[in-house]
Amino acid sequence: MLQLANPTRFMQYSARLLPWLAAASALVLALGLYMAFFVAPPDYQQGETVRIMFIHVPSAWLAMMCYGIIAVSSFGLLVWRHPLADVSAKAAAPIGAAFTLLALVTGSLWGKPMWGAYWVWDARLTSVLILFFLYLGLMALRRASDDDVLASRLTAILAIVGTVILPIIKFSVDWWNTLHQPASVMRLGGPTLHPSMLWPLLVMALGFTLLFLTLHLAAMRNEVLRRRVAVLREARVARAGASRAAEPQPAE
């Protein structure tokens, strides 16, 4: 791992990039929150609760994008055996799970005043919940084995399986929902969104994406450092063992 030039170069570049990314995401998020809370008008039907959407929608987008990144990274690990791909997949999973949870929680907080219940078995909610379970499965499988290399490859296989099966799950949940629950759920029409709400949403989405990139890069750097520490520790143990073996043993 240390012999490869790429992680070292990654550490150099990311160290330079990270402060800028963090500052940019803080700025854009601050601007987005200001627009969401003070500029965007309350919805004529939903009132002030519509502001939850400015957190909720970007979280849901990122929840999906994050799974995409895990899938691409897993593919990179399995095909090219690139260690950074594994670092990326490992770092992205908890962040993606956090965004998915954020989307679920904000969604149910929005649902209570709008639908009268914290949880409604709406097709989208259900698919996002299953996405959350997949994230949990990925994280649990990675922690299950002591052998890090084995665990990372197994997790990559599960991520690829999830990529194949996620669209099927989405399709089946849509089918199930239209069957069990005729369209009673009010939704915001995407393209009919008024510009006064669209702009804050887009700014928030950009802010969330920047935030994700910052967190992902930071987590990847941590992971690389963690692995380096582990390698150094193993080397020290090996050296100590070798020097002890070289010493003349006391006669028994």
Next chain:
Amino acid sequence: MTAFLALVGRDLRLALRQGSTLGTTLGFYLIVVAILPLGLGPDLNLLARIAPGVLWVALLLSALLSMERIFQIDLEDGTLEVLALGPLPLELIAMAKGIAHWLTTGIPLALTAPLLGLLLNLDLAAYGPLAATTLAGTPAVSFIGTIGAALTLGINRGGLLLSLIVLPLYVPVLIFAVSAVTNAVTGPAPFLPPFLILLALTLASVVLAPVAAAAALRLHLQ
């Protein structure tokens, strides 16, 4: 082909002579189905309405019980390594294991499901469709299970992890199987479309799951 059939036959013989796993699985299925009315109340109309879903969910849970052992025993006594050295590619080994699991667990569960329907006041018109969906859907259950079994191989308490990984993957199978049965009984949509999608899921999992399972097995054998 002979090696493939020999492997399936070996697994069948092992399962038959051991015997206890199948009994436990069916007993678990019976208990889960029997304990649900105790929680939901004895209202026969309610039970009849939810019977297809309950039977399918309980079937999935029961199938999970024996899934952990699909590759576990063979890995522990070294059979898996010998098999990997043999003429069969690992993909076909995984497929044989999936078929054996279906024959020893899937079919008995599928045949028990209509019987347990009696406990839940299952609509008379639903027996045929229920048997059809369980028979058509259990191969997908077994084969998707081989992925989970291969991934969690050699892991402490792998069974718990296996259910966490595999149950979300069963969502499509569950949805289409249950909606086929409900359609057949109450309509208005016809029985056939969801049933055909269920068949497609089964066929796809029979082809694709062994590839994923073999990839995981290869990692374990390295």
